Amino acid sequence: ASSSEDGSGNGSGKEERKSGKILTIDNINPHVKKVEYAVRGELAIRADSISYELLEPCSKYTFKKIVHCNIGNPQQLGQKPITFFRQVVSLTQYPYLLLPENRSKLVTLYPTDAIERAQTLLENIGSVGAYSHSQGIQHIRKNVAKFIEERDGYPSDPNLIFLTQGASSGVQNMLQIITEHPNVGIMIPIPQYPLYSASISLYNARPVHYYLNEEQDWSLDIREITSSVSKARKNGIDVRALVIINPGNPTGQCLPLENMRDIIDFCHRERIILLADEVYQTNIYQPETRPFHSFKKVLRSMGDAYKNFELVSFHSISKGMIGECGQRGGYFELTGIDAKVAEQLYKVASVDLCPNVIGQIMVDLMVNPPKLGEPSYEQYKKEITAIYESLRRRSQKLAVCFNELEGVTCTNAQGSMYCFPTIRLPEKLIKAALTAEKQPDEFYCLAMLEATGVCVVPGNGFGQKPGTWHFRSTFLPSEELFDEFCDGIRKFHREFFEKYRD
Protein backbone atom coordinates (compact mmCIF):
# COMPACT_ATOMS: atom_id res chain seq x y z
CA ALA A 1 0.00 0.00 0.00
CA SER A 2 1.23 3.53 -0.63
CA SER A 3 2.72 5.25 2.39
CA SER A 4 -0.39 7.36 2.44
CA GLU A 5 -3.62 7.48 0.48
CA ASP A 6 -3.19 11.16 -0.26
CA GLY A 7 0.33 10.38 -1.58
CA SER A 8 1.72 12.95 0.81
CA GLY A 9 4.21 10.41 2.10
CA ASN A 10 3.68 11.71 5.57
CA GLY A 11 2.62 8.37 6.96
CA SER A 12 -0.85 9.65 7.58
CA GLY A 13 -2.43 7.19 5.12
CA LYS A 14 -5.37 5.14 6.39
CA GLU A 15 -3.31 1.96 5.81
CA GLU A 16 -0.66 3.26 8.28
CA ARG A 17 -3.32 4.20 10.79
CA LYS A 18 -4.75 0.67 10.89
CA SER A 19 -1.45 -0.76 12.15
CA GLY A 20 1.70 0.34 13.93
CA LYS A 21 2.06 3.19 16.40
CA ILE A 22 -0.04 6.31 15.93
CA LEU A 23 2.64 8.46 17.50
CA THR A 24 6.09 7.80 16.04
CA ILE A 25 9.50 9.51 16.06
CA ASP A 26 8.63 10.61 12.52
CA ASN A 27 5.45 12.45 13.36
CA ILE A 28 6.13 14.14 16.72
CA ASN A 29 6.84 17.88 16.95
CA PRO A 30 10.15 18.37 15.04
CA HIS A 31 11.15 21.21 17.42
CA VAL A 32 11.12 18.71 20.29
CA LYS A 33 13.48 16.45 18.33
CA LYS A 34 15.88 19.38 17.87
CA VAL A 35 16.18 19.91 21.64
CA GLU A 36 19.53 18.97 23.25
CA TYR A 37 20.23 19.18 26.99
CA ALA A 38 23.70 17.81 27.69
CA VAL A 39 23.57 18.28 31.48
CA ARG A 40 21.41 15.17 31.51
CA GLY A 41 22.59 13.81 28.15
CA GLU A 42 24.66 10.80 27.04
CA LEU A 43 27.18 10.96 29.91
CA ALA A 44 24.45 11.17 32.56
CA ILE A 45 22.46 8.35 30.92
CA ARG A 46 25.60 6.16 30.79
CA ALA A 47 26.34 7.04 34.42
CA ASP A 48 22.87 5.89 35.44
CA SER A 49 23.31 2.55 33.66
CA ILE A 50 26.72 2.05 35.32
CA SER A 51 25.15 2.73 38.71
CA TYR A 52 22.93 -0.35 38.12
CA GLU A 53 25.93 -2.42 36.97
CA LEU A 54 27.69 -1.47 40.21
CA LEU A 55 24.95 -3.26 42.13
CA GLU A 56 25.91 -6.57 40.51
CA PRO A 57 28.21 -8.81 42.62
CA CYS A 58 30.83 -9.20 39.86
CA SER A 59 30.96 -5.57 38.77
CA LYS A 60 34.02 -4.90 36.58
CA TYR A 61 34.44 -1.37 37.94
CA THR A 62 37.19 -0.36 40.36
CA PHE A 63 34.99 2.40 41.90
CA LYS A 64 32.03 1.86 44.20
CA LYS A 65 29.66 4.62 43.10
CA ILE A 66 29.02 7.35 40.55
CA VAL A 67 30.09 10.87 41.48
CA HIS A 68 27.52 13.11 39.77
CA CYS A 69 29.53 16.19 38.82
CA ASN A 70 27.37 16.81 35.74
CA ILE A 71 24.68 18.78 37.55
CA GLY A 72 24.61 21.56 40.12
CA ASN A 73 22.56 19.47 42.54
CA PRO A 74 24.24 20.02 45.95
CA GLN A 75 21.96 17.87 48.09
CA GLN A 76 22.51 14.88 45.76
CA LEU A 77 26.15 15.01 46.91
CA GLY A 78 25.45 15.27 50.60
CA GLN A 79 24.97 19.01 51.22
CA LYS A 80 22.55 19.42 54.14
CA PRO A 81 19.41 21.55 53.80
CA ILE A 82 19.13 24.69 55.92
CA THR A 83 17.55 23.59 59.20
CA PHE A 84 15.25 26.60 59.64
CA PHE A 85 13.86 26.16 56.10
CA ARG A 86 12.91 22.54 56.68
CA GLN A 87 11.51 23.27 60.15
CA VAL A 88 9.14 25.90 58.73
CA VAL A 89 8.13 23.80 55.72
CA SER A 90 7.48 20.72 57.88
CA LEU A 91 5.10 22.74 60.10
CA THR A 92 3.20 24.14 57.10
CA GLN A 93 2.75 20.57 55.82
CA TYR A 94 1.17 19.40 59.11
CA PRO A 95 -0.67 22.35 60.72
CA TYR A 96 -2.06 20.00 63.42
CA LEU A 97 1.30 20.44 65.21
CA LEU A 98 0.56 24.16 65.54
CA LEU A 99 -2.64 23.64 67.53
CA PRO A 100 -2.54 25.18 71.04
CA GLU A 101 -2.89 21.78 72.70
CA ASN A 102 0.42 20.70 71.09
CA ARG A 103 2.33 23.88 71.97
CA SER A 104 4.14 22.54 75.04
CA LYS A 105 5.52 19.59 73.07
CA LEU A 106 6.15 21.65 69.92
CA VAL A 107 8.47 24.18 71.59
CA THR A 108 10.71 21.31 72.69
CA LEU A 109 11.21 20.39 69.02
CA TYR A 110 10.99 23.71 67.12
CA PRO A 111 12.40 27.20 67.76
CA THR A 112 9.71 29.82 68.34
CA ASP A 113 10.62 31.82 65.21
CA ALA A 114 10.10 28.74 63.02
CA ILE A 115 6.68 28.24 64.63
CA GLU A 116 5.78 31.91 64.15
CA ARG A 117 6.99 31.89 60.54
CA ALA A 118 4.89 28.81 59.74
CA GLN A 119 1.85 30.42 61.37
CA THR A 120 2.33 33.66 59.42
CA LEU A 121 2.71 31.76 56.16
CA LEU A 122 -0.41 29.67 56.77
CA GLU A 123 -2.37 32.82 57.66
CA ASN A 124 -1.46 34.09 54.17
CA ILE A 125 -1.68 30.79 52.30
CA GLY A 126 -4.51 28.85 53.92
CA SER A 127 -3.42 25.31 53.04
CA VAL A 128 -0.23 24.33 51.18
CA GLY A 129 -2.48 21.85 49.39
CA ALA A 130 -4.55 24.59 47.75
CA TYR A 131 -3.78 26.19 44.40
CA SER A 132 -2.31 29.64 45.01
CA HIS A 133 -2.54 32.79 42.88
CA SER A 134 -0.99 31.96 39.48
CA GLN A 135 1.65 34.67 39.91
CA GLY A 136 2.46 33.31 43.36
CA ILE A 137 1.28 34.13 46.88
CA GLN A 138 1.13 37.90 47.31
CA HIS A 139 2.56 37.81 50.84
CA ILE A 140 5.68 36.06 49.47
CA ARG A 141 5.90 38.35 46.44
CA LYS A 142 5.91 41.30 48.88
CA ASN A 143 8.86 39.72 50.70
CA VAL A 144 10.67 39.18 47.39
CA ALA A 145 10.13 42.87 46.51
CA LYS A 146 11.42 43.89 49.97
CA PHE A 147 14.52 41.68 49.48
CA ILE A 148 15.21 43.28 46.09
CA GLU A 149 14.80 46.80 47.52
CA GLU A 150 17.17 46.05 50.40
CA ARG A 151 19.69 44.37 48.06
CA ASP A 152 19.68 47.10 45.41
CA GLY A 153 18.49 50.28 47.12
CA TYR A 154 15.76 50.85 44.51
CA PRO A 155 11.97 50.20 44.56
CA SER A 156 10.51 46.85 43.53
CA ASP A 157 6.81 46.16 42.87
CA PRO A 158 5.35 42.81 44.09
CA ASN A 159 2.90 42.93 41.16
CA LEU A 160 5.85 42.71 38.76
CA ILE A 161 7.21 39.60 40.45
CA PHE A 162 6.24 36.09 39.31
CA LEU A 163 7.01 33.10 41.51
CA THR A 164 7.94 30.11 39.36
CA GLN A 165 8.69 26.36 39.33
CA GLY A 166 12.41 27.00 39.59
CA ALA A 167 13.99 29.65 37.35
CA SER A 168 13.64 27.28 34.38
CA SER A 169 9.91 27.71 33.97
CA GLY A 170 10.21 31.48 34.21
CA VAL A 171 12.92 31.52 31.56
CA GLN A 172 10.82 29.32 29.29
CA ASN A 173 7.69 31.46 29.73
CA MET A 174 9.67 34.57 28.81
CA LEU A 175 11.29 32.96 25.74
CA GLN A 176 7.90 31.68 24.60
CA ILE A 177 6.36 35.18 24.92
CA ILE A 178 9.25 36.79 23.00
CA THR A 179 9.13 34.31 20.10
CA GLU A 180 6.56 35.96 17.87
CA HIS A 181 7.81 34.14 14.73
CA PRO A 182 10.58 31.67 13.73
CA ASN A 183 12.90 34.51 12.79
CA VAL A 184 13.04 36.02 16.28
CA GLY A 185 16.64 35.94 17.47
CA ILE A 186 17.68 35.39 21.09
CA MET A 187 21.33 36.20 21.85
CA ILE A 188 22.95 33.53 24.03
CA PRO A 189 26.54 33.21 25.24
CA ILE A 190 28.89 30.46 24.05
CA PRO A 191 29.48 28.56 26.27
CA GLN A 192 25.97 28.70 27.77
CA TYR A 193 23.76 26.71 30.09
CA PRO A 194 21.71 24.63 27.61
CA LEU A 195 18.32 25.57 29.12
CA TYR A 196 18.54 28.48 26.68
CA SER A 197 19.55 26.67 23.49
CA ALA A 198 17.09 23.86 24.31
CA SER A 199 14.18 26.27 24.90
CA ILE A 200 15.01 28.28 21.77
CA SER A 201 14.79 25.01 19.80
CA LEU A 202 11.55 24.08 21.52
CA TYR A 203 9.89 27.41 20.69
CA ASN A 204 11.42 27.52 17.22
CA ALA A 205 13.26 30.80 17.69
CA ARG A 206 16.77 31.53 16.37
CA PRO A 207 19.84 31.32 18.63
CA VAL A 208 22.23 34.25 18.04
CA HIS A 209 25.55 33.25 19.59
CA TYR A 210 28.12 35.55 21.13
CA TYR A 211 31.42 34.13 22.36
CA LEU A 212 32.67 34.80 25.87
CA ASN A 213 36.38 35.63 25.96
CA GLU A 214 38.19 32.69 27.56
CA GLU A 215 41.54 34.48 27.52
CA GLN A 216 40.00 37.30 29.59
CA ASP A 217 38.48 35.07 32.29
CA TRP A 218 35.39 34.41 30.14
CA SER A 219 34.52 38.10 30.05
CA LEU A 220 31.85 39.51 27.77
CA ASP A 221 33.27 41.79 25.08
CA ILE A 222 30.89 44.51 23.84
CA ARG A 223 32.56 44.39 20.41
CA GLU A 224 31.66 40.69 20.23
CA ILE A 225 27.95 41.22 20.97
CA THR A 226 27.86 44.22 18.66
CA SER A 227 29.27 42.25 15.75
CA SER A 228 27.05 39.29 16.60
CA VAL A 229 23.84 41.35 16.49
CA SER A 230 24.76 43.21 13.29
CA LYS A 231 25.69 39.95 11.54
CA ALA A 232 22.38 38.39 12.65
CA ARG A 233 20.34 41.40 11.54
CA LYS A 234 22.14 41.48 8.18
CA ASN A 235 20.97 37.86 7.80
CA GLY A 236 17.41 38.98 8.41
CA ILE A 237 17.16 37.71 11.98
CA ASP A 238 14.88 39.82 14.17
CA VAL A 239 17.09 39.98 17.31
CA ARG A 240 14.85 40.75 20.29
CA ALA A 241 16.63 39.60 23.48
CA LEU A 242 20.06 39.14 25.05
CA VAL A 243 20.61 36.44 27.68
CA ILE A 244 23.27 37.13 30.32
CA ILE A 245 24.11 34.51 32.93
CA ASN A 246 25.82 36.32 35.80
CA PRO A 247 27.63 34.68 37.56
CA GLY A 248 28.18 32.47 34.54
CA ASN A 249 27.33 28.82 33.97
CA PRO A 250 29.48 26.91 32.97
CA THR A 251 32.20 29.56 33.02
CA GLY A 252 31.81 31.00 36.54
CA GLN A 253 32.74 34.58 35.66
CA CYS A 254 31.19 37.49 37.60
CA LEU A 255 30.79 40.63 35.48
CA PRO A 256 32.51 43.86 36.51
CA LEU A 257 30.31 46.94 37.01
CA GLU A 258 31.64 48.86 33.98
CA ASN A 259 30.98 45.86 31.73
CA MET A 260 27.39 45.68 33.01
CA ARG A 261 26.80 49.37 32.26
CA ASP A 262 28.15 48.81 28.72
CA ILE A 263 25.81 45.83 28.26
CA ILE A 264 22.79 47.88 29.34
CA ASP A 265 23.85 50.67 27.02
CA PHE A 266 24.25 48.17 24.17
CA CYS A 267 20.75 46.75 24.71
CA HIS A 268 19.29 50.26 24.99
CA ARG A 269 20.98 51.36 21.75
CA GLU A 270 20.10 48.18 19.85
CA ARG A 271 16.54 47.96 21.30
CA ILE A 272 17.08 44.51 22.81
CA ILE A 273 15.40 43.13 25.96
CA LEU A 274 17.88 41.99 28.62
CA LEU A 275 17.22 38.61 30.29
CA ALA A 276 19.46 38.50 33.39
CA ASP A 277 19.87 35.01 34.82
CA GLU A 278 21.16 35.71 38.36
CA VAL A 279 20.51 32.34 40.04
CA TYR A 280 24.15 32.20 41.31
CA GLN A 281 24.08 35.68 42.85
CA THR A 282 25.26 34.43 46.25
CA ASN A 283 27.78 31.94 44.83
CA ILE A 284 30.52 34.61 44.78
CA TYR A 285 34.03 33.38 45.66
CA GLN A 286 36.08 36.52 44.95
CA PRO A 287 33.82 39.14 46.60
CA GLU A 288 36.70 41.56 47.14
CA THR A 289 37.50 41.86 43.44
CA ARG A 290 34.35 40.52 41.74
CA PRO A 291 31.31 41.25 43.93
CA PHE A 292 27.81 40.55 42.54
CA HIS A 293 25.81 43.52 41.23
CA SER A 294 22.25 42.92 40.03
CA PHE A 295 21.38 44.26 36.59
CA LYS A 296 18.33 45.92 38.21
CA LYS A 297 20.59 47.97 40.51
CA VAL A 298 23.03 48.89 37.75
CA LEU A 299 20.15 49.87 35.46
CA ARG A 300 18.51 52.09 38.09
CA SER A 301 21.87 53.71 38.88
CA MET A 302 22.15 54.83 35.23
CA GLY A 303 19.33 57.35 35.62
CA ASP A 304 16.32 58.56 33.67
CA ALA A 305 17.78 58.05 30.21
CA TYR A 306 17.16 54.33 30.79
CA LYS A 307 13.85 54.58 32.63
CA ASN A 308 11.99 52.65 29.89
CA PHE A 309 14.66 49.97 29.58
CA GLU A 310 13.22 46.42 29.46
CA LEU A 311 14.81 43.88 31.83
CA VAL A 312 13.73 40.51 33.25
CA SER A 313 15.76 39.15 36.19
CA PHE A 314 15.65 35.51 37.31
CA HIS A 315 16.46 33.90 40.66
CA SER A 316 16.13 30.41 42.17
CA ILE A 317 16.24 28.40 45.40
CA SER A 318 18.29 25.72 43.59
CA LYS A 319 21.63 27.45 43.98
CA GLY A 320 23.40 29.70 46.48
CA MET A 321 23.94 28.00 49.84
CA ILE A 322 20.39 26.61 49.75
CA GLY A 323 20.48 24.01 46.97
CA GLU A 324 16.79 23.09 47.30
CA CYS A 325 16.71 22.04 43.60
CA GLY A 326 14.00 19.44 44.01
CA GLN A 327 11.56 21.81 45.74
CA ARG A 328 11.30 23.77 42.45
CA GLY A 329 11.18 27.39 43.62
CA GLY A 330 12.21 30.64 41.94
CA TYR A 331 11.01 34.00 40.67
CA PHE A 332 11.49 36.57 37.97
CA GLU A 333 11.06 40.35 38.23
CA LEU A 334 9.78 42.44 35.32
CA THR A 335 11.35 45.87 34.87
CA GLY A 336 10.04 48.25 32.18
CA ILE A 337 7.96 45.49 30.53
CA ASP A 338 4.74 46.68 28.85
CA ALA A 339 1.69 46.13 31.10
CA LYS A 340 -0.20 44.29 28.36
CA VAL A 341 2.73 41.89 27.92
CA ALA A 342 2.77 41.33 31.69
CA GLU A 343 -0.91 40.39 31.46
CA GLN A 344 -0.06 37.78 28.80
CA LEU A 345 2.66 36.42 31.07
CA TYR A 346 0.06 36.11 33.81
CA LYS A 347 -2.25 34.27 31.40
CA VAL A 348 0.55 31.82 30.48
CA ALA A 349 1.32 31.33 34.19
CA SER A 350 -2.37 30.65 34.88
CA VAL A 351 -2.36 27.77 32.38
CA ASP A 352 -0.09 25.95 34.85
CA LEU A 353 -2.49 27.06 37.61
CA CYS A 354 0.27 27.91 40.09
CA PRO A 355 3.89 27.19 41.04
CA ASN A 356 4.09 24.57 43.77
CA VAL A 357 3.40 26.14 47.15
CA ILE A 358 6.32 24.53 49.01
CA GLY A 359 8.67 25.97 46.40
CA GLN A 360 7.04 29.36 46.99
CA ILE A 361 7.56 29.01 50.76
CA MET A 362 11.21 28.18 50.11
CA VAL A 363 11.50 31.41 48.07
CA ASP A 364 10.08 33.29 51.08
CA LEU A 365 12.69 31.68 53.33
CA MET A 366 15.49 32.44 50.84
CA VAL A 367 14.62 36.17 50.61
CA ASN A 368 13.54 36.51 54.25
CA PRO A 369 15.80 34.30 56.41
CA PRO A 370 16.18 34.57 60.20
CA LYS A 371 17.53 38.00 61.26
CA LEU A 372 20.16 38.95 63.85
CA GLY A 373 18.71 38.56 67.33
CA GLU A 374 16.05 36.00 66.32
CA PRO A 375 16.24 32.52 67.92
CA SER A 376 17.34 30.73 64.72
CA TYR A 377 19.74 33.38 63.43
CA GLU A 378 22.96 31.95 64.93
CA GLN A 379 22.32 28.44 63.57
CA TYR A 380 21.20 29.81 60.19
CA LYS A 381 24.31 32.01 59.92
CA LYS A 382 26.57 29.11 60.96
CA GLU A 383 25.09 26.75 58.36
CA ILE A 384 25.16 29.26 55.51
CA THR A 385 28.74 30.35 56.30
CA ALA A 386 29.99 26.75 56.55
CA ILE A 387 28.49 25.87 53.17
CA TYR A 388 29.83 29.06 51.57
CA GLU A 389 33.39 28.61 52.91
CA SER A 390 33.40 24.96 51.86
CA LEU A 391 32.20 25.77 48.32
CA ARG A 392 34.89 28.44 48.08
CA ARG A 393 37.63 26.02 49.22
CA ARG A 394 36.43 23.28 46.86
CA SER A 395 36.23 25.68 43.91
CA GLN A 396 39.91 26.58 44.46
CA LYS A 397 40.97 22.97 45.05
CA LEU A 398 39.34 21.78 41.83
CA ALA A 399 40.95 24.54 39.78
CA VAL A 400 44.36 23.61 41.26
CA CYS A 401 43.72 19.95 40.47
CA PHE A 402 42.76 20.68 36.86
CA ASN A 403 45.70 23.05 36.34
CA GLU A 404 48.09 20.27 37.37
CA LEU A 405 46.79 18.02 34.57
CA GLU A 406 48.86 17.83 31.38
CA GLY A 407 47.31 19.99 28.66
CA VAL A 408 44.62 21.44 30.93
CA THR A 409 44.08 25.10 31.87
CA CYS A 410 41.39 26.16 34.31
CA THR A 411 40.46 29.61 35.59
CA ASN A 412 39.46 29.96 39.23
CA ALA A 413 35.68 30.14 39.55
CA GLN A 414 34.67 33.71 40.44
CA GLY A 415 31.14 32.39 41.02
CA SER A 416 28.56 29.61 40.39
CA MET A 417 29.26 25.93 41.07
CA TYR A 418 31.49 24.82 38.20
CA CYS A 419 34.95 24.64 36.74
CA PHE A 420 35.15 24.66 32.95
CA PRO A 421 38.73 23.78 32.04
CA THR A 422 40.07 23.88 28.50
CA ILE A 423 41.90 20.72 27.47
CA ARG A 424 44.46 20.37 24.65
CA LEU A 425 44.08 16.80 23.41
CA PRO A 426 46.82 14.76 21.64
CA GLU A 427 46.20 14.16 17.92
CA LYS A 428 46.19 10.42 18.54
CA LEU A 429 43.37 10.84 21.05
CA ILE A 430 41.40 13.05 18.67
CA LYS A 431 41.77 10.45 15.92
CA ALA A 432 40.61 7.67 18.28
CA ALA A 433 37.58 9.77 19.23
CA LEU A 434 36.61 10.44 15.63
CA THR A 435 37.02 6.73 14.85
CA ALA A 436 34.62 6.04 17.72
CA GLU A 437 32.32 8.70 16.21
CA LYS A 438 32.56 10.85 19.34
CA GLN A 439 33.54 14.46 19.83
CA PRO A 440 37.06 14.40 21.38
CA ASP A 441 35.96 16.03 24.67
CA GLU A 442 33.00 13.63 24.86
CA PHE A 443 35.40 10.70 24.25
CA TYR A 444 37.61 11.99 27.10
CA CYS A 445 34.63 12.45 29.48
CA LEU A 446 33.23 8.98 28.71
CA ALA A 447 36.65 7.45 29.42
CA MET A 448 36.82 9.40 32.71
CA LEU A 449 33.39 8.06 33.68
CA GLU A 450 34.34 4.45 32.89
CA ALA A 451 37.66 4.75 34.75
CA THR A 452 36.63 6.77 37.83
CA GLY A 453 32.82 6.90 38.09
CA VAL A 454 33.06 10.70 37.87
CA CYS A 455 30.36 12.06 35.56
CA VAL A 456 31.11 15.45 34.01
CA VAL A 457 29.71 17.19 30.90
CA PRO A 458 31.76 17.67 27.70
CA GLY A 459 32.28 21.21 26.47
CA ASN A 460 30.24 20.62 23.33
CA GLY A 461 27.19 20.42 25.62
CA PHE A 462 27.61 24.16 26.30
CA GLY A 463 29.16 25.27 23.04
CA GLN A 464 32.80 26.22 22.50
CA LYS A 465 35.02 27.84 19.89
CA PRO A 466 35.69 25.39 17.03
CA GLY A 467 38.89 23.43 17.59
CA THR A 468 38.84 23.96 21.37
CA TRP A 469 37.81 21.30 23.87
CA HIS A 470 36.48 21.68 27.40
CA PHE A 471 34.49 19.87 30.04
CA ARG A 472 32.44 21.08 32.97
CA SER A 473 32.60 19.67 36.46
CA THR A 474 30.86 20.86 39.58
CA PHE A 475 32.93 21.24 42.75
CA LEU A 476 30.14 19.69 44.81
CA PRO A 477 31.60 16.33 45.97
CA SER A 478 31.74 16.49 49.77
CA GLU A 479 34.92 17.92 51.27
CA GLU A 480 35.74 14.64 53.07
CA LEU A 481 35.86 12.85 49.69
CA PHE A 482 37.30 15.74 47.69
CA ASP A 483 40.98 14.75 47.76
CA GLU A 484 40.10 11.20 46.73
CA PHE A 485 37.88 12.64 43.96
CA CYS A 486 40.77 14.80 42.68
CA ASP A 487 43.28 11.95 42.95
CA GLY A 488 41.02 9.73 40.86
CA ILE A 489 40.86 12.36 38.11
CA ARG A 490 44.66 12.89 38.21
CA LYS A 491 45.32 9.14 37.91
CA PHE A 492 42.84 8.72 35.05
CA HIS A 493 44.21 11.73 33.16
CA ARG A 494 47.84 10.63 33.50
CA GLU A 495 47.08 7.11 32.24
CA PHE A 496 44.73 8.27 29.47
CA PHE A 497 47.25 10.79 28.13
CA GLU A 498 49.98 8.14 28.35
CA LYS A 499 47.85 5.81 26.26
CA TYR A 500 47.28 8.41 23.54
CA ARG A 501 50.61 10.24 23.63
CA ASP A 502 51.59 11.42 20.12
Ligand SMILES: Cc1ncc(COP(=O)(O)O)c(CN[C@@H]2CONC2=O)c1O
Ligand atom coordinates in the same frame (compact mmCIF):
# COMPACT_ATOMS: atom_id res chain seq x y z
C1 LIG B 1 22.22 29.51 34.88
C2 LIG B 1 21.05 28.66 35.32
N1 LIG B 1 19.80 29.15 35.18
C3 LIG B 1 18.73 28.44 35.55
C4 LIG B 1 18.88 27.18 36.10
C5 LIG B 1 17.62 26.42 36.46
O1 LIG B 1 17.45 26.38 37.83
P1 LIG B 1 16.08 25.93 38.51
O2 LIG B 1 16.41 24.72 39.28
O3 LIG B 1 15.70 27.10 39.36
O4 LIG B 1 15.09 25.70 37.42
C6 LIG B 1 20.15 26.63 36.27
C7 LIG B 1 20.29 25.25 36.86
N2 LIG B 1 21.59 24.67 36.81
C8 LIG B 1 21.69 23.47 36.02
C9 LIG B 1 21.11 22.29 36.74
O5 LIG B 1 22.27 21.76 37.43
N3 LIG B 1 23.41 22.09 36.68
C10 LIG B 1 23.12 23.06 35.81
O6 LIG B 1 23.89 23.54 35.01
C11 LIG B 1 21.27 27.38 35.87
O7 LIG B 1 22.52 26.90 35.99
